[in-house]
Amino acid sequence: MTQYTPDTFKLLAKQLRFELSDEEAIDISNEFEVLIHQMNLLDKIDTSKCEPMVYPFEEETSFMREDVVEQVFTQEEALLNAPQKKNGFFVTRKVVL
């Protein structure tokens, strides 16, 4: 991906499951010029002897917990934000074709 046209960004947006208007795609394309200049500043830095930093601290804080029930939603609570429900189930479009 070396050419950055408005259509490039429309395609990226489509992969992210949203649409960009023509005007928006042109705006992003123009702003991307500035961003590319900024990103080029990273190329000045020698990172050949460096590992990526994924999180701030490397001390271990996670562990496998016992599979014990601690927090339970009622059916009513679980369905609270459902746009459509029927007989205690979520109603949605067919997902598996």
Add this chain to the structure above:
Amino acid sequence: MIEHFKHKASVQKALDKALAYQPKLNAMVSFLEPTSQLEALKAIDPSSPFYGVPIVLKDLVNMKGSITTGSSKILENYVSPYDATITQKLSAKGAIIIGKASCDTFGMGGTNMTAATGPVMNPYDLTRMSGGSSGGSAVLVASGVVPMAIGTDTGDSVRKPASYCGIVGMKPSYGRISRYGVIPYASSLDHVGFFTTTVKDAAITLEVLAGRDDKDMTSSNRPVEAYASLLKGDLKGQRIGILKNVIDSIQNQSTLKEFERLCQKLEAKGAICVPIQLNEDLMHAFLPTYYIIANAEATANHSNLDGLRFGVQKEGDDVEAIMSATRTAGFGKLLRKRFVIGSYALFIENQEKVFRKAQKVRRLIVEDLKKALSQCDVLMAPASSQGAPRLDDQSADQLSSEYLIAENFMALGNFSGYPSITIPFTLVDGLPVGINLTASAFEEAQLLDIAYGIEQVTQWADRTKELV
């Protein structure tokens, strides 16, 4: 000050004031009816630090039964089915949550101009911005509505609005406060933070919020200290590193003059001000590194906002069409732009060249910061180069040193996870400007103590800007 809000009428007074200020500040997204919370106070020890004290939560924080929109359109009707850990902790200490405060959508912004409910105004000048992303929380404390408000900080989203609004804004070390139940932006950079009007109140608040939470596996196991009772404020012998890269890139002469005067006053109190120069190439690469990491993580975090799992569902003939219609209607322009940038960084051929490269530069930046902090107790610099910009100000040159360094350096605290606090120090052209202090990892007690000492020099504790 929190203590001044511990009386029976304070909750109703805060609600009345928040409602009265709403047309001018536009700080609240939703109001909460406090009766059940006030009833629950009967079971709480009256000596608890927040007993009966009104507070607000940033609109990213879940509270069971309340609307939590993330100041977005896509979650405009989302009702929280559970409490965030910090919500439970605050309630257990007697806090009364009167509502949710506006923010940039999902915390993604530095202006509070992108909230679905519109911009938040600065109480010092209603034609100017609050700063963001935690702008609603900041102005509600700055205008004296509540003595403490919760924010979140991924780049400087507590510490920048604190500077613009003349109040204290703190984010502690990464993992010091649980993020369980807080809508994320970028998981490796997100911190819970808070606003108060005094450093002592910040210490009290941190004591309530801090601590390990097994529901947030990134939270720290380190013990919580008695931050408030450890405050002494003696600056004698404290080594304060002056961040030269930031000073050298600020153009506003009044800010520089005021900062120099402050340094002289601190030295008169026995502090030792040490100039610190971070690697200039790293500082210039700082902002793009942040953009790449933050936006890539955000793109992944918000992929579940699709109208099926979360979000106001829009019509479509099939699942794909529903997702696309939902996300197109639900995301604002800035959000769409950020997601596209994030997706660019994660694109398969860019992963090594862009995303991994940024993560490597991040490590070098943090190593440089760590080295700097081995020479001093805290690093200090103005938290903003000047007062809050006007709402329509788009004059910043995004390739200038002032923009790349002075206006964005506080993300050092997010890259590193080190604790960082902004406290007010002066007015520039009639607008507040704060100073920012950053300490080594988990040195919150020392950070707060030095901030407490500086607060006694600036004599700015507990000032609010009431509206008439």
